[in-house]
Amino acid sequence: MLFGIALEGDINRLTASRCLLFFILCSVVAGTGWAQNQATTLPATKPLLTPTLDLNKYYQFPFSVSVEFQLLNPFWGDLSPLFTSKTDFAAIFHYPLPSNPSIEPFARVGFMSFSYNDPNDPSGNTSKWTQTHIYGLLGASYLSRAAKTFEFGADVGLGVSEAFYPHLDNITSGNPTQFVTRSSTNLMASIGARLGLDPSYNMSIAVLPNLTYMYSLSPLTLFNGFMFNIGFSASYRFGVDPDSPQAVIRSIQFGKADVTPVFAAMQSYYVNHPIGTITITNTETFPIQNIDVTFFQKGFMDNPTESDQIKELGPGESKTVSLLAAFNDKIFTTQGDTPLNGIIDVKYTSKDRPADQSQPVTYTLHDRSFITWNDDRKVAAYITPKDGSVRNYASHVRQVIKNDTIGSLSEPLQDAMGVFYALKELGVLYQKAPVPFETAQAHPTMLDNVNLPRETLTRLTGDCSDLTVLYDTMLETIGIRTGFITVPGHIYALFDTGVAPQDYRAINPDQQMTFSIDGTLWIPVEITLIGTSDFLAAWRQGVAEWHEWDNNPTQRHMYQTSAAQQVYHPVALQAQDLGLQYGSDKVVQHDFQQGLDNLIGAIVQSYADEAQKSGRKADYNALGIIAAKYGKYAISERAFNTALALDRNYLNPIINLGNLYYLQKQYQGALRFYSRAEIALSQEGRTQSPEYAAIILNISESYYQIANYDRAKEFWLKLQKLDPNMAQANSQLGQKSGQGRDATGSGQGGVLYSNGTSTAASGSQ
Numbered sequence: 001m002l003f004g005i006a007l008e009g010d011i012n013r014l015t016a017s018r019c020l021l022f023f024i025l026c027s028v029v030a031g032t033g034w035a036q037n038q039a040t041t042l043p044a045t046k047p048l049l050t051p052t053l054d055l056n057k058y059y060q061f062p063f064s065v066s067v068e069f070q071l072l073n074p075f076w077g078d079l080s081p082l083f084t085s086k087t088d089f090a091a092i093f094h095y096p097l098p099s100n101p102s103i104e105p106f107a108r109v110g111f112m113s114f115s116y117n118d119p120n121d122p123s124g125n126t127s128k129w130t131q132t133h134i135y136g137l138l139g140a141s142y143l144s145r146a147a148k149t150f151e152f153g154a155d156v157g158l159g160v161s162e163a164f165y166p167h168l169d170n171i172t173s174g175n176p177t178q179f180v181t182r183s184s185t186n187l188m189a190s191i192g193a194r195l196g197l198d199p200s201y202n203m204s205i206a207v208l209p210n211l212t213y214m215y216s217l218s219p220l221t222l223f224n225g226f227m228f229n230i231g232f233s234a235s236y237r238f239g240v241d242p243d244s245p246q247a248v249i250r251s252i253q254f255g256k257a258d259v260t261p262v263f264a265a266m267q268s269y270y271v272n273h274p275i276g277t278i279t280i281t282n283t284e285t286f287p288i289q290n291i292d293v294t295f296f297q298k299g300f301m302d303n304p305t306e307s308d309q310i311k312e313l314g315p316g317e318s319k320t321v322s323l324l325a326a327f328n329d330k331i332f333t334t335q336g337d338t339p340l341n342g343i344i345d346v347k348y349t350s351k352d353r354p355a356d357q358s359q360p361v362t363y364t365l366h367d368r369s370f371i372t373w374n375d376d377r378k379v380a381a382y383i384t385p386k387d388g389s390v391r392n393y394a395s396h397v398r399q400v401i402k403n404d405t406i407g408s409l410s411e412p413l414q415d416a417m418g419v420f421y422a423l424k425e426l427g428v429l430y431q432k433a434p435v436p437f438e439t440a441q442a443h444p445t446m447l448d449n450v451n452l453p454r455e456t457l458t459r460l461t462g463d464c465s466d467l468t469v470l471y472d473t474m475l476e477t478i479g480i481r482t483g484f485i486t487v488p489g490h491i492y493a494l495f496d497t498g499v500a501p502q503d504y505r506a507i508n509p510d511q512q513m514t515f516s517i518d519g520t521l522w523i524p525v526e527i528t529l530i531g532t533s534d535f536l537a538a539w540r541q542g543v544a545e546w547h548e549w550d551n552n553p554t555q556r557h558m559y560q561t562s563a564a565q566q567v568y569h570p571v572a573l574q575a576q577d578l579g580l581q582y583g584s585d586k587v588v589q590h591d592f593q594q595g596l597d598n599l600i601g602a603i604v605q606s607y608a609d610e611a612q613k614s615g616r617k618a619d620y621n622a623l624g625i626i627a628a629k630y631g632k633y634a635i636s637e638r639a640f641n642t643a644l645a646l647d648r649n650y651l652n653p654i655i656n657l658g659n660l661y662y663l664q665k666q667y668q669g670a671l672r673f674y675s676r677a678e679i680a681l682s683q684e685g686r687t688q689s690p691e692y693a694a695i696i697l698n699i700s701e702s703y704y705q706i707a708n709y710d711r712a713k714e715f716w717l718k719l720q721k722l723d724p725n726m727a728q729a730n731s732q733l734g735q736k737s738g739q740g741r742d743a744t745g746s747g748q749g750g751v752l753y754s755n756g757t758s759t760a761a762s763g764s765q
Helices: 002-009 016-036 077-082 264-271 329-333 376-382 388-404 411-426 437-442 453-459 464-477 501-506 535-547 585-614 617-629 633-646 651-663 667-683 690-705 709-722 724-729
Strands: 064-074 083-094 103-116 131-147 150-169 180-197 203-216 225-237 252-254 276-282 288-296 305-313 318-323 337-350 353-366 482-487 490-496 515-517 520-525 557-560
Touching: 064 103, 064 203, 077 083, 083 225, 103 150, 131 180, 150 203, 252 337, 252 353, 264 329, 264 376, 276 288, 276 353, 288 318, 305 318, 376 464, 376 482, 376 557, 388 411, 388 453, 388 464, 388 585, 411 464, 411 490, 411 520, 411 535, 411 585, 437 490, 453 464, 464 482, 464 490, 482 535, 490 535, 501 520, 515 557, 520 535, 535 585, 585 617, 585 633, 617 633, 617 651, 633 651, 651 667, 651 690, 667 690, 690 709, 690 724, 709 724
Parallel strands: none
Antiparallel strands: 064 083, 064 225, 083 103, 103 131, 131 150, 150 180, 180 203, 203 225, 252 276, 276 318, 288 305, 288 337, 337 353, 482 490, 482 557, 490 520, 515 520
16 A cells, blocks of 8 residues: 555656556566575475366465555546546455355445546636545456465456545535535446466455446436546465475374285285275365375385375275285395384375375384294295305206216206205205294294295205205206195195106106196105105105195195295395305216116106006016006016016007117117018908008118118118108118217117007107
């Protein structure tokens, strides 16, 4: 108001138009300054689920009162220049709509003063048109904030004024010094613009260019018409600045956080499975929206972990949120128990205003060696096939035993045996833990320790869980699928042989010695027997421990490592040289060979027992085949001869004896039996059978090995008529030289054994 009065007093020095230009310039500068410093003038935190901030709602106020001064410029014809002073003072009450604060209905009360001076008036009444209006106006404003400190909009209003003319007529009174006051009722309508500067939340100043129309309801219509006005206002807005400390929103009430101790080894588990819960309650009488709950642990997280997003929480409504935690690898650097203070943070919008509340929570972090046995699958986190130190050791073991392996026996089985004996040579032994496994397993909340494989390799001792994860880890590093078995009070290892279930006799004639899982046979190993028994004994013990619970199968469980690690990922490790001394390779080779002999001996003996018990020629033939495959040629020959003795015309052992002699490079002996088989097949009229073609191939091959190329070619030509494809695959046999042939056979070389369903063919042993 003071600014307006000063302006009126010096109106010739600063015109209304210059004032308007000055205010617009200030507004632009203020808006630019806000844009450059938005981070400090707006709240530091915006709701994550709200893409933009509505400034009109954010800086909403309940109501405001204003005072306004206007310079009036009437368009009332020739009389207009004779008005020496034209001013308007008013008080305004604004009420922003709660649902749309940009719209502000208002009530305006004021008075207008028009001073008139016409020295040439013939009546001598130089001020007869001086007038004062008392008026009331109702209307609405539309305001939009472009920034916290700058707003613009428009006003429209309708009202009534009562005009008083104190000097209108000094004739009718009869006394030149006594004036008659006349009045006139008028209708008013106004429309205008508003440009506002808001130096603070509660204060606003504005410039108000507007147009007003007056219409008299009395015969005095001389002043009907328009006025163009320039107004200035100062407003006080009630309410609390949302950016001030006292305006912090507290719409959320936290319940007690329930956070369990955290285990470093379960790092990956907590990404999808909660470490605890927190209950949040909306304490307002209106709903809050866009609620985003996160958990953060300084030092052990790179970013807050999203726990839940809630679209809306009604008045008084509560919700329990599960807290997820994506810890980084620093969690593995702790030792023992570490007390931690985490932060639960809730961001939300309350009446379209962003809010942020936090709640600290205290819990305990156990280092990577700790575990509880409420879920046996947790042990999979300790099986670490990516540990370079363990992988190097396992690869070394494979190199040590590779020259002693048997091609016809499962490679994973032999590698598992090699690892078993290598750990024995290293000196690894079973040692019962201070807290027995059976005790920890029986109390799911009791803390237990599981050592990582690299730690067990360094200490050379461990309990059943330590040795199981070490053994499984070494097998996994060389590509063997593993698992583990838990029974009350115990855990031990399991691995995949890669053998199909129907071929179980290739690794053990007792079908109960293997488990069929997903199309292959798996073998259990009682790993605690390492260093005290051989592999076969550990295998048998593992099977026996499983079958001890046949009458109560719910007490035993079998898990595959790969499946368990989908939930409990392996512990992350940094590369480290363990400084292992691998022990004597010769001792490992000796123990492996002895273990292999024991295993093969057991397999062959089971076939021998079956043949002796039944006395059947087919069982003796089967004994001969299995013995030959595993290099027990003497046993094989006796078995085939026994089968032949039981039936001189039994074709299978005749063919198999030929194969046996062929494998031992006794080609004359092989020809004797192959020729006998050819004659038998011819007499049976089976010269078009696959078996007959295979015998012809083997005869050609045997002649070729003793350098009788003519006879070799003779039988190869015969084979060409019987089976062109087989002849083409062995085309060298039709040549009269040994060029391109290896020392042990044809391009394919070797045999297949006859057991009644297949007879003979080339194929390397």
